[in-house]
Amino acid sequence: MRILSELFKLGYGVHIPGDKKHLYDQELQWYLDPKYVYIPLTNHVKHGLRSLVKVGDYVKMGQKIGERADNIYAALHASVSGTVVGIDKYLHRSGNYVDCVVIENDERYKQVEELEQACCLESQLSSQEIVDKIRESGVVGLGGSGFSTYVKYVSTNEIDTIVLNGVECEPYIATDHNILLNRTDLVFEGLKIMMHAANAAKGVIAIKQHKKPLFDYLVQFAQEYENITIIEVPDAYPMGWEKVLIRQVFRKEYDRLPADAGIIVNNVATAVEVASAIRGDLPLIYRTVTVNGPAVEKPQIFRVRIGTQAKELLALAGYKANVQQVRLIAGGPMMGTIMESDEFIISKGVNAITCLIEETVDGQRPLELPEEPCVRCASCVDNCPAGLQPVNIMIAAKFGEAETIQQLEAKACIECGLCTYVCPSKIPVTQWVREAKKVMNGGK
Amino acid sequence: MKFTKRGNAPSMTAPHTTKRMMNDIIACMLILSIIAIGTQWYLGGSEAGIQAGLLIVTAMVTALVTEAILLLVKGEKQPLTKLFRTYSIIPGLMLVLIVPVGTPMWVVAVGTIVAIVAGKFVYGGLGKNIFNPALVGRIFITVAFGGLLTTTLAGAIDGVSAATPLTHLASLQNIGTQSQIVEQYGMVNLLLGLYPTALGEGASIAIILMGIYLMIRKTIDWRIPVMMVGTVFLMTYMIGIENNMGLWYPLYHVMTGGLLFGAIFMATDLVTTPVSRSGRFIFAIGAGVLTVTLRIVGGMPEGVAWAILAMNAFTPLIDHFTMGKIRFNAISTKMLAVIATTATVVVAMTLYLGTSAKTAKVDAQAKELKRQEMIKVKAEKQVQVLNQVADGDTITYEVQTKGFSGNFIVYVTITTTTNTIAKVEVLEHKESAGYGKDVIESDFMQNFNEQTIDDVNVDTVSGATITSDAIIKAVNKAISTIETE
Ligand code: SF4
Numbered sequence: 038m039r040i041l042s043e044l045f046k047l048g049y050g051v052h053i054p055g056d057k058k059h060l061y062d063q064e065l066q067w068y069l070d071p072k073y074v075y076i077p078l079t080n081h082v083k084h085g086l087r088s089l090v091k092v093g094d095y096v097k098m099g100q101k102i103g104e105r106a107d108n109i110y111a112a113l114h115a116s117v118s119g120t121v122v123g124i125d126k127y128l129h130r131s132g133n134y135v136d137c138v139v140i141e142n143d144e145r146y147k148q149v150e151e152l153e154q155a156c157c158l159e160s161q162l163s164s165q166e167i168v169d170k171i172r173e174s175g176v177v178g179l180g181g182s183g184f185s186t187y188v189k190y191v192s193t194n195e196i197d198t199i200v201l202n203g204v205e206c207e208p209y210i211a212t213d214h215n216i217l218l219n220r221t222d223l224v225f226e227g228l229k230i231m232m233h234a235a236n237a238a239k240g241v242i243a244i245k246q247h248k249k250p251l252f253d254y255l256v257q258f259a260q261e262y263e264n265i266t267i268i269e270v271p272d273a274y275p276m277g278w279e280k281v282l283i284r285q286v287f288r289k290e291y292d293r294l295p296a297d298a299g300i301i302v303n304n305v306a307t308a309v310e311v312a313s314a315i316r317g318d319l320p321l322i323y324r325t326v327t328v329n330g331p332a333v334e335k336p337q338i339f340r341v342r343i344g345t346q347a348k349e350l351l352a353l354a355g356y357k358a359n360v361q362q363v364r365l366i367a368g369g370p371m372m373g374t375i376m377e378s379d380e381f382i383i384s385k386g387v388n389a390i391t392c393l394i395e396e397t398v399d400g401q402r403p404l405e406l407p408e409e410p411c412v413r414c415a416s417c418v419d420n421c422p423a424g425l426q427p428v429n430i431m432i433a434a435k436f437g438e439a440e441t442i443q444q445l446e447a448k449a450c451i452e453c454g455l456c457t458y459v460c461p462s463k464i465p466v467t468q469w470v471r472e473a474k475k476v477m478n479g480g481k
Numbered sequence: 482m483k484f485t486k487r488g489n490a491p492s493m494t495a496p497h498t499t500k501r502m503m504n505d506i507i508a509c510m511l512i513l514s515i516i517a518i519g520t521q522w523y524l525g526g527s528e529a530g531i532q533a534g535l536l537i538v539t540a541m542v543t544a545l546v547t548e549a550i551l552l553l554v555k556g557e558k559q560p561l562t563k564l565f566r567t568y569s570i571i572p573g574l575m576l577v578l579i580v581p582v583g584t585p586m587w588v589v590a591v592g593t594i595v596a597i598v599a600g601k602f603v604y605g606g607l608g609k610n611i612f613n614p615a616l617v618g619r620i621f622i623t624v625a626f627g628g629l630l631t632t633t634l635a636g637a638i639d640g641v642s643a644a645t646p647l648t649h650l651a652s653l654q655n656i657g658t659q660s661q662i663v664e665q666y667g668m669v670n671l672l673l674g675l676y677p678t679a680l681g682e683g684a685s686i687a688i689i690l691m692g693i694y695l696m697i698r699k700t701i702d703w704r705i706p707v708m709m710v711g712t713v714f715l716m717t718y719m720i721g722i723e724n725n726m727g728l729w730y731p732l733y734h735v736m737t738g739g740l741l742f743g744a745i746f747m748a749t750d751l752v753t754t755p756v757s758r759s760g761r762f763i764f765a766i767g768a769g770v771l772t773v774t775l776r777i778v779g780g781m782p783e784g785v786a787w788a789i790l791a792m793n794a795f796t797p798l799i800d801h802f803t804m805g806k807i808r809f810n811a812i813s814t815k816m817l818a819v820i821a822t823t824a825t826v827v828v829a830m831t832l833y834l835g836t837s838a839k840t841a842k843v844d845a846q847a848k849e850l851k852r853q854e855m856i857k858v859k860a861e862k863q864v865q866v867l868n869q870v871a872d873g874d875t876i877t878y879e880v881q882t883k884g885f886s887g888n889f890i891v892y893v894t895i896t897t898t899t900n901t902i903a904k905v906e907v908l909e910h911k912e913s914a915g916y917g918k919d920v921i922e923s924d925f926m927q928n929f930n931e932q933t934i935d936d937v938n939v940d941t942v943s944g945a946t947i948t949s950d951a952i953i954k955a956v957n958k959a960i961s962t963i964e965t966e
């Protein structure tokens with residue numbers, strides 16, 4: 038049986054070299070005084086959230102300024118105090134220009150009163166009260182999903198384990214590493230609160246292999262907590278995807294949500310924000326961002342206010358002298374969207390800014406490799422973490438065969454980008470799979 | 482700073498390229514070519530070595546020229562860049578490595594053209610073909626000019642093709658003793674590829690090392706060669722056991738007949754194998770079963786080539802069958818069915834082949850015995866007493882016997898009172914000078930004189946065995962006639 042499973046071992050990802058070791062012991066840079074902040078009226082899934090303020094209003098730090106109140110709740114908060122000077126379109130990490138509430142920072146950081154009274158220990162709160170608080174404070178998945186965190190905790194499934202995802206499988210990003218190292222207490226507190234909220238017996242923090250110092254440090258830290266274990270997972274992409282992570286750690290599969298398997302997965306950064314929210318600190322108005330990539334002169338990790346413009350951080354990090362053109366990415370190089378300008382907004386879901394070299398001053402274009410015909414090598418099939426056959430989906434998409442695409446279950450694709458990454462012929466397979474989904478939805 | 486305006490995630494791709502994979506294969510083919518030249522030189526002298534080199538160059542040049550012409554015909558804008566991106570040299574090199582050294586150059590050229598045009602171009606070029614191009618070329622020349630594919634050079638002294646290990650095995654009905662089979666070539670020679678076979682197929686050790694290298698580089702999927710060779714090994718091992726042959730038997734099957742070359746370089750061809758892992762499982766095991774079947778009941782030494790081509794033909798079907806999403810949580814019923822079916826096929830075929838090989842061997846042995854019997858009977862029939870003349874106490878028998886150049890008459894005179902031979906004479910014959918004639922005209926026949934008929938003891942004369950034996954037989958015939966009277 039072992040031999041069989043070795044022969045058919047699939048879906049555990051691929052090792053992608055990611056240049057980020059130099060960031061592991063880098064100090065966190067605080068960048069908290071932007072002149073303006075731009076709060077996008079979106080929760081990434083849905084744009085055009087309702088604004089609760091008008092131009093000319095004075096807002097306090099932590100004040101709720103926008104919300105989505107249909108089936109899913111999302112709240113947006115001012116990350117500085119100051120005057121609303123406009124509601125205009127700015128570049129969002131989705132690649133679209135979306136409405137943003139622009140606040141001129143008065144640098145007084147006046148907080149909303151209710152936030153000033155320190156709260157309580159979570160043990161005094163019921164599960165429901167914790168979930169409500171998480172919901173009110175606008176915490177979303179900070180690993181990049183941007184999905185409202187509270188939703189995971191209203192599920193009716195019996196939850197057994199909370200997994201904190203600190204795997205950070207995308208190249209170049211070291212945000213979670215930094216958080217685990219510098220905000221360890223909040224990570225553990227957050228995990229404890231989450232376990233309490235979900236009535237989960239066990240907590241797990243998953244990090245990548247080959248990070249001995251961090252692992253030892255966390256293991257030692259975990260001794261003070263009951264039922265929390267640290268687990269190492271292989272350095273492979275997309276190990277950070279819930280499905281692969283659960284497959285790796287628990288040898289379990291689920292269909293729709295991890296909750297089906299009795300598991301909730303949250304990012305470590307999310308845990309920190311949950312801890313801050315419950316401990317009566319603040320709603321989600323800060324986040325940690327890695328600025329890295331081959332084009333960056335001084336790669337750094339920043340703690341910023343939500344709504345800061347990326348170019349301010351990029352100005353601090355600087356570009357290397359030999360770079361002529363940059364491929365600027367909101368997020369990591371595998372799943373992040375290419376930004377056409379550095380004026381995009383660091384919204385809740387931007388965990389990194391990656392700068393790849395598109396063209397050097399002497400005209401080299403390292404990212405451009407000539408596309409060759411598909412040789413049916415099946416690398417894409419062998420590596421798809423969702424168990425799909427990207428090459429067949431691509432062919433079906435080219436011929437517009439909606440039915441075949443349906444059979445191939447293209448909708449299970451998480452757009453991890455691995456099929457394009459591994460394709461030796463440099464075919465944008467992932468893009469074809471996206472096209473296929475469109476074909477399946479009737480060309481929309 | 483300028484920013485890239487457009488593009489889709491992911492923004493990074495692996496360093497692994499199709500070009501690198503193809504170059505890996507080309508490198509292996511070139512190394513094997515050099516080994517092939519060396520081997521031929523060692524086996525057949527400088528003439529054979531040079532011939533091997535010429536064949537290899539012919540294949541490479543033909544491949545490139547053919548592809549260039551096709552590109553020009555298609556109206557390609559940058560034919561030269563494109564020429565090296567179609568990797569047509571691979572089918573050319575593969576083809577020449579699976580033909581024997583005696584193949585005429587023009588046959589190799591024709592095979593290469595067929596490989597590229599009929600094996601690749603008509604399907605729309607790289608990535609679209611169904612069959613392995615080199616095998617298409619190989620099978621074409623086997624069918625069209627089979628007799629010309631000899632393992633020895635044209636004009637070599639004996640002029641007949643030396644038996645490859647598998648034709649030798651087939652001549653023994655696939656069953657025999659280690660000394661009959663392996664010692665014909667020697668174990669070490671078999672390992673090193675120093676025996677008559679196709680140019681590049683023999684160097685087992687080199688091929689295995691290259692296979693490992695390609696597997697590590699992920700240029701080929703290790704599962705295909707391992708499963709295909711494994712299947713052949715397992716099946717022949719069982720067949721061997723059934724027929725009292727040892728471990729040498731499966732090893733002989735694995736090492737000869739181009740199995741390793743086929744499994745490592747041809748069955749792993751990216752384009753013509755299924756894309757799913759379960760599909761490749763079926764492909765590899767199917768190719769293994771077919772190889773053994775073709776070798777044993779088909780009596781086809783090129784079993785490997787046909788087996789891979791046949792599985793190529795099944796590839797679209799296998800791909801269709803294994804299409805869809807993998808369920809990681811459970812082995813699907815489909816998968817179970819596949820595993821069960823393959824296992825059954827392997828076991829059933831092994832049993833069937835083992836038994837049929839045994840029957841074939843027994844049949845062949847019985848036939849051989851009968852043949853020898855017939856020869857004996859026939860030979861005896863040709864020795865007959867034509868006349869006998871009694872004269873006092875002697876009888877002279879006129880016995881017709883068969884010599885080297887037809888029948889002749891021997892007169893055998895026996896003294897009945899003493900039961901001894903008085904004399905043996907030959908009056909007329911057509912036996913050739915230097916051989917039979919000399920015997921007849923020598924003192925040979927005096928050896929019989931005075932011998933008692935119960936115990937005649939005369940040896941045949943070496944150099945004229947047939948004639949002297951014919952005379953001895955005639956004498957014996959006369960004796961047996963007198964004894965029955
Ligand atoms: S992008 Fe989609 S199809 Fe491609 S490997 Fe990832 S999950 Fe599979």
Ligand code: SF4
Nearest residue numbers: 411412414415417460
């Ligand atoms: S990885 Fe690329 S070349 Fe290989 S089968 Fe998939 S699409 Fe084709």
